[in-house]
Amino acid sequence: MILRRRTRQVDVGPVRLGGSNPIAVQSMTKVDTADVRACVRQIGRLTVAGCDLVRVAVPTRADTEALAEIVRRVDVPIIADVHFSPDRAIEAIEAGATKIRINPGNIKKRLDILRIIDCAKQHAAAVRIGVNEASIRDLKEDVPPPRRTVLMLREMKKYVRVFERRGFEKLVLSVKSADVVRTIEANRAIADVFDYPIHLGLTHAGLPEDARVPSAVAIGTLLAEGIGDTIRVSLAGDPVEEIRLGREILTSVGLSEEHRPRLTVCPTCGRCKIDVVRLARQVRKLLLLIDKPLKVAVMGCIVNGPGECADADLAICAAQGKGFIYAHGKKKSVVPEGELMAALRNELQLAARSE
Amino acid sequence: MILRRRTRQVDVGPVRLGGSNPIAVQSMTKVDTADVRACVRQIGRLTVAGCDLVRVAVPTRADTEALAEIVRRVDVPIIADVHFSPDRAIEAIEAGATKIRINPGNIKKRLDILRIIDCAKQHAAAVRIGVNEASIRDLKEDVPPPRRTVLMLREMKKYVRVFERRGFEKLVLSVKSADVVRTIEANRAIADVFDYPIHLGLTHAGLPEDARVPSAVAIGTLLAEGIGDTIRVSLAGDPVEEIRLGREILTSVGLSEEHRPRLTVCPTCGRCKIDVVRLARQVRKLLLLIDKPLKVAVMGCIVNGPGECADADLAICAAQGKGFIYAHGKKKSVVPEGELMAALRNELQLAARSE
Numbered sequence: 158m159i160l161r162r163r164t165r166q167v168d169v170g171p172v173r174l175g176g177s178n179p180i181a182v183q184s185m186t187k188v189d190t191a192d193v194r195a196c197v198r199q200i201g202r203l204t205v206a207g208c209d210l211v212r213v214a215v216p217t218r219a220d221t222e223a224l225a226e227i228v229r230r231v232d233v234p235i236i237a238d239v240h241f242s243p244d245r246a247i248e249a250i251e252a253g254a255t256k257i258r259i260n261p262g263n264i265k266k267r268l269d270i271l272r273i274i275d276c277a278k279q280h281a282a283a284v285r286i287g288v289n290e291a292s293i294r295d296l297k298e299d300v301p302p303p304r305r306t307v308l309m310l311r312e313m314k315k316y317v318r319v320f321e322r323r324g325f326e327k328l329v330l331s332v333k334s335a336d337v338v339r340t341i342e343a344n345r346a347i348a349d350v351f352d353y354p355i356h357l358g359l360t361h362a363g364l365p366e367d368a369r370v371p372s373a374v375a376i377g378t379l380l381a382e383g384i385g386d387t388i389r390v391s392l393a394g395d396p397v398e399e400i401r402l403g404r405e406i407l408t409s410v411g412l413s414e415e416h417r418p419r420l421t422v423c424p425t426c427g428r429c430k431i432d433v434v435r436l437a438r439q440v441r442k443l444l445l446l447i448d449k450p451l452k453v454a455v456m457g458c459i460v461n462g463p464g465e466c467a468d469a470d471l472a473i474c475a476a477q478g479k480g481f482i483y484a485h486g487k488k489k490s491v492v493p494e495g496e497l498m499a500a501l502r503n504e505l506q507l508a509a510r511s512e
Numbered sequence: 513m514i515l516r517r518r519t520r521q522v523d524v525g526p527v528r529l530g531g532s533n534p535i536a537v538q539s540m541t542k543v544d545t546a547d548v549r550a551c552v553r554q555i556g557r558l559t560v561a562g563c564d565l566v567r568v569a570v571p572t573r574a575d576t577e578a579l580a581e582i583v584r585r586v587d588v589p590i591i592a593d594v595h596f597s598p599d600r601a602i603e604a605i606e607a608g609a610t611k612i613r614i615n616p617g618n619i620k621k622r623l624d625i626l627r628i629i630d631c632a633k634q635h636a637a638a639v640r641i642g643v644n645e646a647s648i649r650d651l652k653e654d655v656p657p658p659r660r661t662v663l664m665l666r667e668m669k670k671y672v673r674v675f676e677r678r679g680f681e682k683l684v685l686s687v688k689s690a691d692v693v694r695t696i697e698a699n700r701a702i703a704d705v706f707d708y709p710i711h712l713g714l715t716h717a718g719l720p721e722d723a724r725v726p727s728a729v730a731i732g733t734l735l736a737e738g739i740g741d742t743i744r745v746s747l748a749g750d751p752v753e754e755i756r757l758g759r760e761i762l763t764s765v766g767l768s769e770e771h772r773p774r775l776t777v778c779p780t781c782g783r784c785k786i787d788v789v790r791l792a793r794q795v796r797k798l799l800l801l802i803d804k805p806l807k808v809a810v811m812g813c814i815v816n817g818p819g820e821c822a823d824a825d826l827a828i829c830a831a832q833g834k835g836f837i838y839a840h841g842k843k844k845s846v847v848p849e850g851e852l853m854a855a856l857r858n859e860l861q862l863a864a865r866s867e
Contacts, residue, residue: 158658158693158694158697159693185779185781186781186782187779187780187781187782187784188782189782190782196782212781213781213782214781214782214783215782216782216783220782238781240815260815262819263815289815289816289819290819291816291817291818291819291820291823292815292816292819293819294819294822294823299822299841303513335776335820336766337732337736337764337765337766338513338514338736338765338766339513341736342513360779360816361776361777361778361779361809361811361816361820362776362777362779363775363776363777363792364775364777364789364792364793364796367774367775367796369724369725369728370724370728370732370757370760370761370764371764373724373725373728373729373732374728374729374732374733374735374736374761374764374765375732375764377692377725377728377729377730377732377733378729378732378733378736378737380729381692381693381696381729381733382733382737391778391779392779393777393778393779393780393788393789393792393810394779394789396779399779402725405725406725406729409692409725409726409729409730410692410693410729411692411693419722420718420719420722421690421716421717421718422716422717422718422719422748423716423746423748424540424542424715424716424717424746424747424748424749424751424754425542425748426540426541426542426567426568426569426593427541427542427543427544427545427551427568427569427570427571427575427593428569428571428595429542433748434719434748434749437718437719437748438719441719441722454716455748456716460595460615460618460644460647461644461646461647461715461716462646463646464617464644464645464646464647464648464649465646465690465716467649467654468646468649486654
């Protein structure tokens, strides 16, 4: 139901970004790139978790050399993350990166950019122009936060112009900040001006426990406004967690196909006469074994219970000392409180088996 | 930096909703309302956690009687949550509820609504018209999900008209769904039509581990669009967790004053030469003891490190075998890796003491 912004389509190997293509979830390896075995192992874990594109840092010549081997050994398209060095960008493309990310904050010379463009064109590689507030804020004269959105947009315009004048349009754009509101504002601004696919992310969001809410708010808001064609959650921790959270954000706004059951639970209140939370915890445990996008509801009273239950594939609406079991939206049976879990377990087994 | 939507101001006791007033965070008690002691105790825990308004369910006469006693014993404004019974609404207002919530899905007769309005007017109580998708979806003929947003808006318009014609405008509005996108759409719709304060919430969001991301996305998106004057996160669990998550959402978009340190951490990548996550975990432990809104950063390389460090009150930018300590945005010292934590602990003590 989200009306996505129209963009061009940019192909990154077999993964198509933009247009009406699914939003790709990406992450980045966090081991030494030159350690090919460790890197390939981490990429394997990421793809199993649902990662569509993997980015790899290539700060040294040894890294771009390793990249060639990594690309040969994995199935997923590899993006090279390049800073400071146009040579690394060219080596990475030649090593088989289907996309590179370059940073306008640290590759600034026009001739360097043109060399990269020509190489990307020759190898049909895509390029992300990744503007980052922390890389472009002028360290000499401190730019006040509200002006930084303007600065990011200006930097992006300048850079995109160099690419377009050279006839290169296989671009993906990103503007990141560690601040949620500036990330939202900056992305709205580039979405207004350009029709290239946009890569979303809140950068340096922190340890997982601190980063979840700000990441969900920043990325979720932009997605809900139709902005974003690929996302990367940035957590200081296991990159697999980045994929899980990214998928969770997409699912919450209906932009990722659901494969797992979804459990609706009323928050309970003074009206509630049975232990709904305990019941819901037991149901959730059972659901961990089921690999189907079932909608399951555990509701505690008659205010919203019947409505949510009617929307679910399987539900309990609890009353004093008993519960109503619903299947496929219809009331099916009344069961005494003590037998509710057993009855629900039976229904779940039926639902899990049926197609 | 979020431009909030203009609304009227509605006073709920000393708490002012709408206009440019702070966004109030609320929750609901989850114990038997007639158990005054348990209820007052839970309200106490909620206010300590930062709850500005507490809602209490009053399904029976015994509950509205208990409400009078509860109101006397607590400091925070109490909202009565009323369904089905206009008598409960009137009893609750007479018992001292500064606001009541009524549900157009189950109090429908015009004369009942008018009785409630007259009583609220007499006692200067505010009224939230709380439309809930699960209460108004027509159970007889299943309304398809996309049409429900329209249905919620239509129900709201009908109800508001009754209040306005009776000369009552001390209204707060809410439209809730368990679906993130419909919650966003429905709230955008009422924000377009009315200028009353809006109460935001994603309803029946589930157990805390499932509800965090969808709640953050739904509420965060609307706040980022300037919509929302009071919020309630709905978790199947301890209501104190609702307040914590609500505050976290507000803080993420800069709509709640920060009292605690904020820790920016780079997600690390193949460029990173020291264990940034371990360092960040140690720093986070120290920060738990500090009650000041310090900005602290732990960064792993020179790409974005200097920029984020320059924005922080206190920061480490790590390099191979050493780290640069920044204080108030300025590089202060270079410290060998093994001494980084000790150096940072010293700086933190200084920062925690200074005003």
